[in-house]
């Protein structure tokens with residue numbers, strides 16, 4: 001069945017094709033599933049992978065012949081099936097293949113570079129996914145050359161060379177801009193929204209089937225005409241400065257309007273820095289121009305993604321709302337508990353969303369635009385954080 005030159009060529013083509021297909025699929029999966037940091041983009045992965053033997057780059061830069069082959073779905077299917085058969089057959093012939101003896105393990109390992117996840121312990125093995133640098137996976141078996149891992153509920157294999165038991169250093173998270181001297185509570189500030197909404201979809205929480213817009217456009221001042229994303233950044237920057245004066249460390253999710261960061265990614269920035277609190281700054285909108293006052297939001301105790309952080313998030317929400325309303329005199333609309341916010345559901349740190357006031361209320365809109373009131377708002381939030389961390 002195999003062994004002829006012609007067979008090998010076809011085999012190779014099938015493998016390239018597969019790899020391309022799998023790489024494309026994996027790139028998609030990695031984006032939505034990974035709980036790792038925003039900076040670990042496909043580009044980053046490729047760069048990291050380029051230094052490895054088990055890397056993506058060389059195969060992905062193969063000539064366009066794959067693209068033509070891709071046109072025939074039927075042919076592709078046939079080749080894929082064949083490829084799988086061949087893999088297992090080849091696996092037995094390869095020294096690093098089927099004869100591998102695995103020591104039983106049950107341990108978390110981390111990728112030292114972007115590396116392929118294969119169906120069988122062989123460089124000919126079908127690629128089923130990619131483990132990005134610093135991403136973790138459960139290792140169930142070890143040999144010098146190959147590690148058996150659990151991937152999406154199945155046994156797969158990764159070159160042992162690119163796995164380590166050592167947890168990656170968390171001295172610096174990714175995404176966001178850090179301020180501070182390494183001391184004091186670390187607060188992540190997210191200025192809600194951005195210059196342009198992004199209506200692509202993302203899961204509302206890790207592993208969720210339900211999706212939401214990556215980031216909505218936000219509301220707008222009915223009197224000032226100021227977009228919400230402008231106001232939120234003004235207050236976020238004031239809050240940053242107040243907190244730094246008070247001895248905090250700060251991570252700013254954004255400091256520009258010209259960004260494209262989804263709500264889930266914002267949460268992941270706070271997660272990657274292991275922030276002590278994540279403050280998401282927003283302003284409210286209502287059909288009624290009479291609606292006014294501030295509120296905070298956090299998850300419910302039953303939140304399937306981060307219910308374990310309910311107590312902290314609730315207490316953070318209460319503290320921030322109290323500090324804010326006391327400093328500004330704004331009406332207190334209480335803490336709202338909700339599990340519909342991606343930017344909360346993706347959090348692995350205590351989180352609160354502050355709706356500072358209603359931009360649809362002309363008076364409140366004008367007030368929130370004033371320098372002195374913005375300063376009061378920032379001081380009030382900081383008071384709340386002081387109380388929370390005390």
Ligand SMILES: [Zn+2]
Pocket residue numbers: 192193218219228282283
């Ligand atoms: Zn908003």
